[in-house]
Amino acid sequence: MLKKQSMSPSRGTVQAVKSISFTYVSSQQLSSLFEDFRLMCNDAIRIANKEKPRNRFNLIELAYARLKQYGLHTHYILSACEVAYSVYSNKRRKCVPYIKRAFLKLDNQSYQLNHLLSRIPTNPRNFVFLALQGSDYHMSFVDDPNLKKGSVTITERSVCISFTREVPALEHFGCMGIDINERNITVSTTNGFEHKFAELGEVVEIKERYREIMAKISKNTRGDGRICKKLLTKYGKREERRTTQRIHKPTNEIVSYARANRLGIKMERLKGIRKLYRKGNGQTKSFRGRMNSWVFGETQRQVDHKARWEGVPDWFVNPRGSSSNCPDCGSRVVRLADRKVYCPACDRTWDRDVLASRNIMACVVPQARPSKGSNEVERGDDDSNPLNRWGEGSVAVDNNRQGTGT
Numbered sequence: 135m136l137k138k139q140s141m142s143p144s145r146g147t148v149q150a151v152k153s154i155s156f157t158y159v160s161s162q163q164l165s166s167l168f169e170d171f172r173l174m175c176n177d178a179i180r181i182a183n184k185e186k187p188r189n190r191f192n193l194i195e196l197a198y199a200r201l202k203q204y205g206l207h208t209h210y211i212l213s214a215c216e217v218a219y220s221v222y223s224n225k226r227r228k229c230v231p232y233i234k235r236a237f238l239k240l241d242n243q244s245y246q247l248n249h250l251l252s253r254i255p256t257n258p259r260n261f262v263f264l265a266l267q268g269s270d271y272h273m274s275f276v277d278d279p280n281l282k283k284g285s286v287t288i289t290e291r292s293v294c295i296s297f298t299r300e301v302p303a304l305e306h307f308g309c310m311g312i313d314i315n316e317r318n319i320t321v322s323t324t325n326g327f328e329h330k331f332a333e334l335g336e337v338v339e340i341k342e343r344y345r346e347i348m349a350k351i352s353k354n355t356r357g358d359g360r361i362c363k364k365l366l367t368k369y370g371k372r373e374e375r376r377t378t379q380r381i382h383k384p385t386n387e388i389v390s391y392a393r394a395n396r397l398g399i400k401m402e403r404l405k406g407i408r409k410l411y412r413k414g415n416g417q418t419k420s421f422r423g424r425m426n427s428w429v430f431g432e433t434q435r436q437v438d439h440k441a442r443w444e445g446v447p448d449w450f451v452n453p454r455g456s457s458s459n460c461p462d463c464g465s466r467v468v469r470l471a472d473r474k475v476y477c478p479a480c481d482r483t484w485d486r487d488v489l490a491s492r493n494i495m496a497c498v499v500p501q502a503r504p505s506k507g508s509n510e511v512e513r514g515d516d517d518s519n520p521l522n523r524w525g526e527g528s529v530a531v532d533n534n535r536q537g538t539g540t
């Protein structure tokens with residue numbers, strides 16, 4: 135399980151955060167802690183809503199006296215205010231937030247982790263001990279002295295600990311372009327390596343199967359909304375686990391290849407592409423369903439996070455024109471059947487996916503932007519290619535004009 139990460143201000147190193155989830159046996163004592171923490175969060179939200187704090191620390195000042203009455207360790211007050219402030223300040227929320235789920239969060243100062251035994255405070259001078267269960271993979275994080283431990287989130291089923299790692303940024307001598315399609319991931323590198331990963335085809339089949347299962351569930355449970363929801367959640371989660379698991383294999387291979395060959399990774403910025411497949415765009419329902427279950431986001435997320443964890447640089451580039459121009463001469467290609475394209479200028483037939491990945495590989499990234507006066511242009515930002523590769527020219531996509539780094 136991976137989570138957000140950030141570039142550290144010091145140049146040359148990258149800070150990556152990974153959160154690792156452990157299973158454990160829950161106890162009665164914890165359920166009352168969960169309930170208290172939930173009430174504390176909701177109290178803090180109520181205070182935030184009334185007093186309108188400017189930041190988290192302001193909320194702590196306002197809510198401290200009220201939350202102290204719960205008699206828990208002071209760190210719970212700080213965490214409850216942090217949780218409350220983050221949901222309160224969420225710009226997209228539509229109503230006053232309310233926390234229903236049982237969980238608790240603690241900062242890295244308040245808990246201890248010794249091998250797989252974790253100690254968390256309850257009241258002042260009292261503690262709960264949790265025996266975590268983990269595989270060798272989990273152990274490698276716990277016992278690694280180079281990793282810093284971050285906050286811990288405990289739910290009824292799992293203990294999730296975040297680990298921070300500072301890695302020196304990899305000095306890269308070449309680039310790798312990744313083109314993500316519905317059924318494959320195509321990779322081209324500056325050292326001449328080309329490969330198509332077919333795992334996304336399996337993902338498409340899984341998604342198709344589950345779509346049928348879901349349709350059957352909603353048809354057969356028409357009279358009972360609760361059962362329907364329960365079953366849909368169950369199968370939805372199962373589908374998610376099966377698909378993300380399939381994507382890990384190619385993304386692992388891609389990142390380890392890039393690291394071994396000292397390559398930077400370039401991917402298309404595909405944010406906003408779902409707009410193309412909305413209701414009312416004149417497409418069939420099944421086509422929209424298929425395109426909207428395309429797993430490019432998860433694939434890119436995995437590549438991005440794994441690359442960061444290894445210190446491999448990665449960029450998102452503008453996808454415009456990436457499958458309509460020849461990567462060798464830049465002229466317009468003609469589309470043929472079977473996902474093939476033909477360049478009249480070079481008299482050469484290309485595989486469409488390989489062509490796209492080579493174009494992405496050749497994209498100029500902001501760090502290497504040519505100086506003023508140079509006659510090079512960023513490929514894809516050239517206004518002579520009005521067609522973008524998604525809509526066959528029919529739908530305009532509002533994407534960022536420049537490919538910028540993360």
Ligand SMILES: [Zn+2]
Pocket residue numbers: 460461462463464465477478479480481
């Ligand atoms: Zn050409």
